[in-house]
Amino acid sequence: MKYLSDITSLKFFQERCTGCGMCVEVCPHEVFAISNRKASILDKDRCMECSACVTNCAFGALAVDKGVGCAAALINSLITGGEPSCDCSSGNTTCC
């Protein structure tokens, strides 16, 4: 299953990549592959912006607008003007 196409904010700076393979390891949607000792993006539309790759890239070769892909959280932030956070522990929202 894929979500909307051409929408992810994932950015990859190949010149900084050392080909360590960490992004391939942590990505839950097989967005990356290693070819010629560098990472490359296999399918950008599979990215869900979880930021696992960004957090674990020691070389700063990746960037993404991290956030919750949760309508309830985003609507809450529109109403309250705060940061979108899925406040699952409060029991007020349906997310997660």
Add this chain to the structure above:
Amino acid sequence: MTELKFINNNGRQDGPACCETSRQAKKAYGSLSPQSGVPGPEVNQAGWVVGSLMTEVGPVWKVSTCLALSDLWEHFKCRISAFRNSYLVIPGLYAVGTPDKNSDVLVSANYKLSFDALRKTLKGLDVWVLVLDTKGINVWCAAGKGTFGTEELLSRIATTRLDKVVDHRRIIVPQLGAPGISAHKVGKASGFRVNYGPVRAEDIRAYIAEGYHATKEMRTVDFPVIDRLVLTPMEINPAMKKYYPWYALAMLAFFGLQPGGILFREALLGSLPFLLFGLISVLAGAFITPVLLPFIPFRSFAVKGWLAGILSIIVVLKTTALLSLTNTFLLVFSYLFFPLASSYIALQFTGSTTFTGMSGVKKELKISIPLYIGGSLVSLVLLIVYKLGEWRII
């Protein structure tokens, strides 16, 4: 360094057999004092604690790898109610089997549902389980928030004195914890090397057996129908609690409202089809859409929900003679309002899926919210026009 002595405080070397919660063992840990970062005696009320191990840094609770009936009942309650919001395990270090200084350390969240998913797969293994304080949230969601994060992992390694409990310097973190854990930072700050384990706890055994190697399948998240199905009660539940009572009240009042006051008979008879349509739109958005997710065309959740909603309303209107609406205004209202309600409810499911990102949801909201508001206003006008017609004002 003194040699570690692992003892079982009920006097048996191998501990109680699986699924056996020995009363003797339970009584015995009342006398244990809590160690810094090691769960204290309050845990001993839990049926899943089957003993304790003495380590250099103090006693560590030993947990069962079997789920009791009470665990399963609690899991069920998590799936249908707010019970899940306070289903916690005390953070700290736990033992499974009889781990020693060379045993693996598995990191988990303190949502008991997550903890149970892990421990039930560890039968026959001797491992440590390091439970982080994620405020009772599962690994993936907590990693997204940062509570399952580098800082918490480092502080938990420190407070449990993990470097004294084990001789090696490797920990297995579930792959879905990666959004919150920076493996290179953990390595630098603590000396512990983070190995990302498989996505699903059930693959841990194979992962360890393969020499800490996860296959592509173990690394990939899917979203099969059973996973979607178990999430639906918590989609239906809030919709029915938050919106439906107000909606039902509004409908009863609207149809009951007559020039001479609110009439009970009119309220009930007039609103009945619409109370049912309301239920159907909740079902279409919160049940049909999630379950049939990959089979409903288009990638947008708002569109999927709208399609499920309009089809459901058409089917019900066409097949149920009792509900046949003769008034054009009410008919148009039904086709307009209920599919939009389904669409809105289906959009909420983006928070529960394994593949939707924030940019996509933002785009959906940008387009759909004006449509929801516009549609609701037109719906309201249609109802008013119907009412004025009924009262023979126009």
